[in-house]
Amino acid sequence: MDVPAGFDGNAKRSKRYCHSKNEVSVLRSRIQQWKLARKHKPDAIELSDSDKRWIQYLHAELGSDLSTLPQIIGHYRKTALSITSPLTVLELCEQFIAYREGRPGSKRTLADMRHRCRHFALRFGSVKAHEVTPAQMRSFIDSAESPASARNHYKVLSVVFRWAREHRIIAINPLDEIKRPDAGHTTPGIYQPEDFRKLLETAAKYFPELVPFLAVSGFAGLRAAELIAMYAGEETLQWPDILWDKKLIHVRPEVAKQTKSKTGDRRYPPMEPALVDWLKPYRKESGPVAPYAESWLRKLLRGLKKEPQHGDTPESFGLFRLAKVEPVDNGLRHSFASYWLARSGKEGFGSLARVMGNSEAVVKKHYDAALEPNDGEAWFGIRNS
Secondary structure, three states: OEEOOOHHHOOOOEEOOOOOHHHHHHHHHHHHHHHHHHHOOOOOOOOOHHHHHHHHHHHHHHOOOOOOHHHHHHHHHHOHHHOOOOOEHHHHHHHHHHHHHOOOOOHHHHHHHHHHHHHHHHHHOOOEHHHOOHHHHHHHHHOOOOHHHHHHHHHHHHHHHHHHHHOOOOOOOHHHHOOOOOOOOOOOOOOOHHHHHHHHHHHHHHOHHHHHHHHHHHHHOOOHHHHOEOOOOOOOOEHHHEEOOOOEEOEOOOOOOOOOOOOOOOEOOEOOHHHHHHHHHHOOOOOEOOOOEHHHHHHHHHOOOOOOOOOOOHHHHOHHHHHOOOOOOOHHHHHHHHHHHHHHOHHHHHHHHHHHOOOHHHHHHHOOOOOOHHHHHHHHOOOOO
């Protein structure tokens, strides 16, 4: 709706969006009253004692020049008057999570949102959501334990406060004034080819059920979340997804990490000869490739006891301790990417991005490791001898 110049303290003519016919009617009535007041402006205004006290208050707060008053009133109309559902931060977080729980999506993403909202509510739970300041948001984000966590705090809370603004719980998003933190650049840790061989051979001897997980992760670069279920009902890679005749792995959209890719999340990593060699003895017609929960996988890899004693079962020691290999966070996927580039050269960035389900920019940022071509051949030359 067109709003004339001078109305609500706005110097220029503008357009205003109304959410309903009733809001249009109210705005039109206010504009008509404003025009009449301007047309029949009285020559003198009588001030009551109460009026004088308020004018004195304004002078005390704003100084002798009250010319900023129209902007202050305009800001008040745009902010406080536009809030129809004021909530505390705790109430906002609870309602937002309830909303997300009713929508389709990754359970892992929902768990991360729940975790970060809970921490934010613990800090500012009793504060009205529309009163949260950019300084408070900055303080919370900066309190994260790592740059990556700070970036994820910002990412989740941006969604929360955008949803709050849509529902008129807030008028101004306090994150609008804060730039999304940089996660920082760190060189991903990788395994040496000989260490990966030790892990595979030790698993084949003591934990044969781990071999498919290790082989697909290290020779095809799949994410752990695409192989291991954290929650009941989560889709993971199944044996029918291994296309033996085509030498491809079908990573279905419901298995792949959800991204904003315009071409979708489905992808087909090729099966390296090394993967075929290690995977073939464990081939099945149906069922998950990695048939265990994330918690049990962690125990198999790290061990059931911090200080295992002589005579304990292999499970007490765990794969890494038995193989005498130091664990690396997400090391199998990072190693796959780094050794792929070592073998193919920088012209392989685009192909690697498609295989891993990442953007080419992410691949260039994280996996441009200074490895020699021979290193790549050594990694993909590991065989089940």
